Amino acid sequence: MTILKLVIRRSLMSVVTLLLVSLIIFSMLEVLPGDVASRILGRDATPETLEQLRTELGLDRPAPVRYLSWLGGLVTGDLGNSLASSRPVSEILAPRILNTVLLSVYAFLIYLPLTFIPALLQALHRDRATDHAFSVVTLVLLSVPDFLLATILLLTFVVMLPLLPAISLVDASSSAWEYLRAMTLPALTLAIVMAVYAVRMLRDNLIEVLDSDYIRMAELKGLSRRRVLLRHALPNALVPTLNVTALNLAYLVGGVVVVEKVFSYPGFGSLLVDSLQLRDLPVVEATVMIAAFVYVVANLIADVAAILLNPRLRNG
């Protein structure tokens, strides 16, 4: 019973968090800095056009009313219309989200070997040259901003070894092969950034597990090092790494903003930057809410998994 209670309590907290996120975003973008209509029109504003736009956007209504109707729309899936193109926001968002999901799946596939192979090698050769070399490499990579890493990869695989396209423009008519080529560099950038962090975590976890009594026991039984590492240590080191994966998913939501922009990949992150530049508020608000939703759900899953995997709670 305790587990169920904990999970429900945790889920309710996530709902409260998302409600607060919506309140924060709405007040930052629509209430705080005065009039939205004059910010949209900028210098071209005349009193007539301002008045017209205000009525059009329903800005003559008080802010709490506007917030509630926006929130109601969010919950029912009606995200309003884009100010820039007057198309429904959901219609603009759907293909962008699909592109970003594809990119993220691709990035995660590259991320797995990039994480496990170095971490296992480091744990096997701990405190020796291999371990130190990887530690230095991961520390340096950790310090390279994602937009710089993306630019360096671009320089390597587009300019020096002309293997891949510099610009990742794809649309519905692109073939699967074109998609794959277009996504490789952005996915590789995201995967490296995520892996660097996970490698450091997994290495420490593995070494901690390797120092424990039951591993010494397995070694004393005469099992090979490889078997001890893969069968006994790795599964136990994975549990704390779960949290890293949730954090990495959270990074991914923000990371796509920069990486997609660098490669002009038409995903959800580049949509956010473009619509911020156009001051297309309905699109911005919807995009930010989705980003926060992914983050909150990822953390919820990680916490619930931690609750379920915790033996002290499991028997309670």
Added chain:
Amino acid sequence: MSIETLTAPPSRWNGLLPLWRQTPLSFRIGLIILLIHFVIAATGPFWAPYGYSQMGTGRPLSGMSWAHPFGVDQLGRDIFSRVVHGAHIVILLSLSGTLLGLIIGAVLGLLSGYVGGWFDEILQRFLEALISIPFLVLALIAIAAAGPELSGNPVLIVLVVALVYAPRIARMARTVAVDIATRDYVTVARLRGESAWSVMRRELLPNATSVLLVEFALRAGYAPVLIGSLGFLGFGLRPPTPEWGLMISENRALIMITPITVLGPGLALASLVVGLNLFTEGLARILGRTVKLGVQ
């Protein structure tokens, strides 16, 4: 006469050298890299070969040479000089933004953890919501919210860095405060009738110092990246400011011709962050804490 009085009193420096030798290697390397950056930031504007917006310093789009180690951009500006002129901007904005975030975060977190109750509950939910927005996205919408008049203003960048960091630091400070709040000396202070503010300042803050120091170093290490990302996306400082992220974005179109104009500012940015990260890791080890670099 005892032996102690015969030996010369140890000078300050004699005491510091063994202390230096005891510090972890990562800390020493980090500190040296940081010192180089600080010296360049402080003195650079006096010895940089050219001004940061001076045009016609060489043939536009020329690559690496003795006269122009980082090449020359499209407008004929010397990139090395621009990188040197940019050092104090990047460092000053990063440190002041992080410091402001630290102050706001520490006060909120310590008070909230100590006072508890509904104040704590509401504040925690609110901070949690702010943390749920990816930091770069939060920074971008904060800049959009500030409106076009303020965009490109260095003060706005400092405020945005503080806005992104304060909730994360507050969460950390709160954990410390909750832990300390039940100790005897805090109870005694409360029974003496001290206000929450005074308990925070006199009892909680001194005990949270090492946590906050590591937290400051960790966040400061990421601030140049955040500022650079904003500049890179066109939401940070305005041209012709020689901010490194902005320079990487400006010269990116020329990467096929003069890659060094991108790699030069990139090297400056990455080496500063490497220095800060090594320093953080070493500092955490000295203070007996663990730190997970790269946790945003």
